[in-house]
Amino acid sequence: MSKKVAVFRREHFNAAHRLFNPAWDEAKNNSVFGKCALPHYHGHNYELEVKVTGIPDPTTGYVIDLKNLSDIIQRTVLEKFDHKNLNLDTVEFKNLNPTAENIAVVIYEILRPELSADQELQIRLYETPRNFVEYPA
Amino acid sequence: MVYLTRVEHFNAAHKLYNPEWTLEKNEEIFGKCANENWHGHNYELLVTVKGKPDEGTGFVFDVKRLSTLIREQVTEKLDHRNLNLDVDFMKGKMCSTENLAIGIWQQLQPHLPSAIQLHAIKLYETPRIYVEYFGE
Numbered sequence: 001m002s003k004k005v006a007v008f009r010r011e012h013f014n015a016a017h018r019l020f021n022p023a024w025d026e027a028k029n030n031s032v033f034g035k036c037a038l039p040h041y042h043g044h045n046y047e048l049e050v051k052v053t054g055i056p057d058p059t060t061g062y063v064i065d066l067k068n069l070s071d072i073i074q075r076t077v078l079e080k081f082d083h084k085n086l087n088l089d090t091v092e093f094k095n096l097n098p099t100a101e102n103i104a105v106v107i108y109e110i111l112r113p114e115l116s117a118d119q120e121l122q123i124r125l126y127e128t129p130r131n132f133v134e135y136p137a
Numbered sequence: 138m139v140y141l142t143r144v145e146h147f148n149a150a151h152k153l154y155n156p157e158w159t160l161e162k163n164e165e166i167f168g169k170c171a172n173e174n175w176h177g178h179n180y181e182l183l184v185t186v187k188g189k190p191d192e193g194t195g196f197v198f199d200v201k202r203l204s205t206l207i208r209e210q211v212t213e214k215l216d217h218r219n220l221n222l223d224v225d226f227m228k229g230k231m232c233s234t235e236n237l238a239i240g241i242w243q244q245l246q247p248h249l250p251s252a253i254q255l256h257a258i259k260l261y262e263t264p265r266i267y268v269e270y271f272g273e
Binding site: 035042045085 | 150174179
C-alpha cells in the first residue's frame with residue numbers, strides 16, 4: 001500500500017504576549033492592535049495541532065510514531081513556550097511580533113528539521129477556540 | 138425556579154506568586170505558574186442567575202441586560218489585561234482561578250435586581266480546569 005495518510009497530534013500551551021510594533025508609536029500600535037497592544041500583556045490557551053503526512057512505513061504501519069512526535073513537540077516547542085511570556089522569554093519573538101500567524105511559522109520551522117524529508121508537515125494553531133491559523137497555507 | 142446562564146469569555150495574563158515567599162518557595166508551590174514574566178489564558182466565564190420567570194416577559198432576567206452587566210462590571214476590567222497588575226478588584230489577592238471567581242461574584246452581586254439571585258460563577262482557566270463558586 002502506498003497511499004498517503006495524514007496523522008495529527010494535538011498539544012497545548014499557555015502563554016502571555018502582546019502585539020506591538022516597536023517601530024510605531026503607541027497611538028499607532030493602539031489603533032492597529034487595539035487591546036492586544038496593552039503594555040502589561042494578556043494571554044491565551046494555545047491549542048496546537050501538528051499534522052504529518054506521508055506513506056505509512058510498510059514494517060510498522062506508521063506515518064510517524066505519535067509518541068515520538070509528542071516527545072519532539074514537548075521537547076522543542078512546549079518547553080520553550082509553555083507558561084512563558086512570548087515577547088520577553090523567547091529568542092524567537094525578540095524581534096518578531098507574536099501573532100498566531102508568526103507563532104505557527106516559528107513552530108513549523110522548529111519542527112521541520114525533526115522530521116524526515118518525505119514527511120509533510122502542517123501546523124494549525126488555535127489562539128482562542130474561535131481564532132486559528134494554519135501554516136503552510 | 139429557573140436557572141439562567143450567560144457565557145462570556147476574556148483573555149488575560151497572570152502569574153501565581155506570593156510576594157511574602159522567596160522565589161524558591163514560589164517555584165516549589167506554583168511551578169511554571171510562578172514565571173516572573175507572566176503567562177496567560179483564555180478564560181471562559183459562566184454566570185448563572187436564578188428566579189421565577191416574569192409573567193409579562195417569560196424571562197427570569199433579560200439576558201441582554203445580564204450580558205451588558207457582566208461586560209461592564211467584569212470582562213471590560215479583565216479582558217486583555219494583566220490580572221495581577223491591572224484589575225482593581227484583584228489588588229492584593231492571589232490571582233488564582235478560585236479567587237478570581239469569588240471576585241467576579243462580588244463584582245456582579247450588588248448590581249442584580251432583588252427579584253433574581255446570583256446562583257453560580259463557573260470559571261474555566263483552561264478547557265480542562267474550572268472552578269465553581271456559589272457565594273458560600
